Amino acid sequence: MSQFTVEVLVTPRPGLLDPQGKAIHHALSSLGYDAVADVRVGKAIYLEVAAASPDDAVERAEEMCRKLLANPVTEDFHVTAAAADRALP
Amino acid sequence: MNVAIITFPGSNCDQDCHRSVELAGGSPRYVWHRETSLGGAEAVIVPGGFAHGDYLRPGAIARFSPIMDAVADFARAGGLIVGICNGFQVLCEAGLLPGALLRNESLCFQSHHCRMRVERSDTAFTAGYREGQVLGIPLSHADGNYFADPDTLAALEAERRVVFRYCDARGDASPDANPNGSLNNIAGIVNARGNVLGMMPHPDRAIEAVLGSVDGLPLFESLIGALARAEVA
Numbered sequence: 001m002s003q004f005t006v007e008v009l010v011t012p013r014p015g016l017l018d019p020q021g022k023a024i025h026h027a028l029s030s031l032g033y034d035a036v037a038d039v040r041v042g043k044a045i046y047l048e049v050a051a052a053s054p055d056d057a058v059e060r061a062e063e064m065c066r067k068l069l070a071n072p073v074t075e076d077f078h079v080t081a082a083a084a085d086r087a088l089p
Numbered sequence: 090m091n092v093a094i095i096t097f098p099g100s101n102c103d104q105d106c107h108r109s110v111e112l113a114g115g116s117p118r119y120v121w122h123r124e125t126s127l128g129g130a131e132a133v134i135v136p137g138g139f140a141h142g143d144y145l146r147p148g149a150i151a152r153f154s155p156i157m158d159a160v161a162d163f164a165r166a167g168g169l170i171v172g173i174c175n176g177f178q179v180l181c182e183a184g185l186l187p188g189a190l191l192r193n194e195s196l197c198f199q200s201h202h203c204r205m206r207v208e209r210s211d212t213a214f215t216a217g218y219r220e221g222q223v224l225g226i227p228l229s230h231a232d233g234n235y236f237a238d239p240d241t242l243a244a245l246e247a248e249r250r251v252v253f254r255y256c257d258a259r260g261d262a263s264p265d266a267n268p269n270g271s272l273n274n275i276a277g278i279v280n281a282r283g284n285v286l287g288m289m290p291h292p293d294r295a296i297e298a299v300l301g302s303v304d305g306l307p308l309f310e311s312l313i314g315a316l317a318r319a320e321v322a
Contacts, residue, residue, distance in 0.1 A: 016236070017270065019196045068153070071146055071182070073189040074236060 001050045002083065004057035009078045010070045011042035045069055049081075057081040090115040090316045093130035095160065095176075097122045097140035097151050102173065105293035106136045112296055113309035115316070122154035131316045132169040133160055135176030137229070137291060147175060147190065147232050148182035157183055169213050169312060170285045174230055177277075177287035186280055186287045187245070188237030193230070194270025200229045202302070203268050205276045205290055206256040209249060212279060213315035214286045217307030223260045224253075224304040226290040228268060233289040235271035235278075242272055253277035253288055 012018045018040050025039040047064070051057035058079045061069075065077040092110045096103045096119050103119060110117035120127060122140075127133060140151035151157070157179075164170055164185050172180040180186045193199055202225055207218040218224070237245065245251055253276040257266040262274040269289070277288030292305025 017191070017194065017234075019192050019194050019270075023196055068149060069145070071149070071189055073181075073238070074191060 001052060004049050004051055004054060004081045004083060006047040006049050006057050006061045006079060006081045008045040008047065008061055008065060008069055009042055010045065010065070010075050011040060011078070013074055013076055016074055042075075051081075054081040054083070090132070090313050090320075091128075091130045092117050092132045092134060092312075093120040093127045094118065094134045094136055095120050095122060095156055096136070097138070097154060099140045099142055100136050100138035100175070102137035102175075102291065102293055105291070105296075106134045106173070109293045109296045109305070109309045110134070110313070112306060113313045115309070115313040120156060122151070122156050125155050125159060127156075127159050127163055130163075131319075132312055133163055133171070135160070135170065135172040135179050136293070137174030137176060140175055140179060143175075143232075146182070148178035148180075151175075151179045152183040161185060164280070164285050167282065167284050169315060171214060171308075171312065172285075172287040173293060174228075174233075174289055174291060177289055178232065180285060180287045185285050186278060187241045188235060188278070190230075190232045190289070191234040191236050191270075192232050193234050193268070198229075198231045199233065199268050200227075201268075202226065203228045203276075203290055204256050204258060204266065205253045206260050206262060208251050208254055212252060212283055212286070212311075214279075214308055214311050215252060216314060217311040221260060223256060223258065225295070225302045226292055226304055227294045227302070228290040229294075230269070230289055233269040233271065235269075235275040235289070237272065245275075245278055246273065248281065250279050250281070250283075251275050251277070252279055252286060253290070
């Protein structure tokens, strides 16, 4: 078993109203950033996980997403793993 | 008529629900979320508040509290359950009601009286109201924007499972009367079997004249009345 740092990105489902993204988009537009076509806001969750391999760490984290970390009705998730000595932020 | 009021760390309407049940003639009892039994309760209320700080998502952590297995079993056995505000969010996260409560469209915490229309008076929770009756009830939430996928929403409407809808003074469920962006102005729904109700507005804060409205009290009286009828039957 090795330690892995797993990054879980939880994002609102495409097409779902994202009022936070809308508010930030509005603020960016008023700052003159006209190039921004859309803004979506999600959350990043970092887990320190003991696992046999990066794939194993990802698999464990995906199970956690299905159970707890993401709401399947409204959110998607994306999981990546790095060895703990190359820690994500 | 023993009614369990589930209390999580961060629940803050448990006492309002306790008083509501008392005024309606029932016997309320607090059940701490670490317990694993409902102790013979005949109905369950999941009250409002910010269970477990609303961390991650409202209700996401509360649904794994030890007592929730007993609540799910109670629902499956046909027991009557009311989730109010945060309690509605908990029941959705637990899969006992469909859909989810998203951040309010305005991004603002909404805390004011709203009007809602009674869509059905033939449930265990609404027998004390008239169909079409317009109630004045407070609401108080940041995440009350009801969402469900199109198929689920269509099923809710086809099966008449929307029990309360935000409306204006004339009873019209207009966009202007929608405080949070909920699909179809949905304020409260029941499960397919009709024994689990979830609603965002607070009937527990409208039970005595001093609170500015008594429109919430019939909900608790309906619940106690349904229990009394079940006992006689």
